[in-house]
Amino acid sequence: xxxxxxxxxxxxxxxxxxNVGTASTTLKSSLEMVGIPSSITRRASIIAYEVEMxxxxxxxxxxxxxxxxxxxLMILAIDEGPGIPDIDLAMQEGYSTASDxxxxxxxxxxxxxxxxxxxxxxxxxxxxxxxxxxxxxIIYFTENTEWRK
Amino acid sequence: MKINTLLSKFTFQVFSKGDQQRELTGVVIAxxxxxxxxxxxxxxxxLTVQNHLNVAAVAVLKEIPMIILPSGRIPSTDxxxxxxxxxxxxxxxxxxxYDICIMINEVGFDR
Ligand SMILES: Nc1ncnc2c1ncn2[C@@H]1O[C@H](COP(=O)(O)OP(=O)(O)OP(=O)(O)O)[C@@H](O)[C@H]1O
Ligand SMILES: [Mg+2]
Numbered sequence: 082x083x084x085x086x087x088x089x090x091x092x093x094x095x096x097x098x099x100n101v102g103t104a105s106t107t108l109k110s111s112l113e114m115v116g117i118p119s120s121i122t123r124r125a126s127i128i129a130y131e132v133e134m135x136x137x138x139x140x141x142x143x144x145x146x147x148x149x150x151x152x153x154l155m156i157l158a159i160d161e162g163p164g165i166p167d168i169d170l171a172m173q174e175g176y177s178t179a180s181d182x183x184x185x186x187x188x189x190x191x192x193x194x195x196x197x198x199x200x201x202x203x204x205x206x207x208x209x210x211x212x213x214x215x216x217x218x219i220i221y222f223t224e225n226t227e228w229r230k
Numbered sequence: 231m232k233i234n235t236l237l238s239k240f241t242f243q244v245f246s247k248g249d250q251q252r253e254l255t256g257v258v259i260a261x262x263x264x265x266x267x268x269x270x271x272x273x274x275x276x277l278t279v280q281n282h283l284n285v286a287a288v289a290v291l292k293e294i295p296m297i298i299l300p301s302g303r304i305p306s307t308d309x310x311x312x313x314x315x316x317x318x319x320x321x322x323x324x325x326x327x328y329d330i331c332i333m334i335n336e337v338g339f340d341r
Contacts, residue, residue: 131264196267
């Protein structure tokens with residue numbers, strides 16, 4: 082049986098470069114407070130940051146929901162942005178549609194989705210053109226996951 | 231190497247003191263934020279020409295205790311404020327990334 086341990090939802094504004102990383106850094110401190118092992122927290126932080134930045138840059142904002150239960154951690158990002166026309170292409174490292182202005186700030190390496198994939202046990206992306214995109218990432222806790230409390 | 235050892239041996243312009251007792255474990259040099267998200271390890275000192283607020287968020291998430299802006303780059307005010315709030319050491323140097331790495335190498339890591 083799985084029990085929910087922790088749940089949090091963030092609203093992310095589009096194009097809000099002043100508040101970047103708020104959702105992901107808040108999630109990181111929450112996970113630390115709940116006692117999630119640092120190996121898991123680090124992976125979750127990378128996923129949360131990359132989904133947050135994609136919501137800001139590509140989707141005009143959205144929400145990030147995170148859910149911790151006894152056996153897994155889930156991060157769900159939902160937006161009503163333009164959608165991703167070719168998900169396989171978007172997943173390729175180096176592929177980015179970011180503008181030059183955004184690239185100058187250090188975004189648009191086309192590495193965000195690859196970073197998510199590398200750090201999640203399961204990554205599901207659904208997208209419909211003109212409707213929006215949802216990204217679901219799951220990290221499973223294993224028997225070796227050492228809880229800090 | 232502790233942060234204060236590096237700061238006591240070489241001249242940097244310090245904008246945020248941070249926790250200088252923290253141990254540095256290595257160096258990451260990159261200006262692409264997602265590259266740092268993917269590649270940096272906790273405890274590394276980060277050399278970057280990016281001087282805006284987003285740098286602090288990445289440092290917090292990657293547990294990076296120290297940021298150095300090379301070649302005379304000056305941090306933005308909001309980056310300085312965020313680094314102070316997050317207890318991250320933030321400094322700049324007139325020297326190039328290459329020269330800074332040589333300095334870091336002279337002090338050496340405990341490994
Ligand atoms: N939520 C989204 N809505 C619409 N398009 C998206 C969304 N997320 C990603 N994309 C598209 O997928 C591409 C690749 O995303 P990815 O995160 O890998 O790279 P990036 O955001 O362009 O650069 P980086 O993450 O390295 O800063 C983006 O350039 C964009 O075209
Ligand atoms: Mg991205």
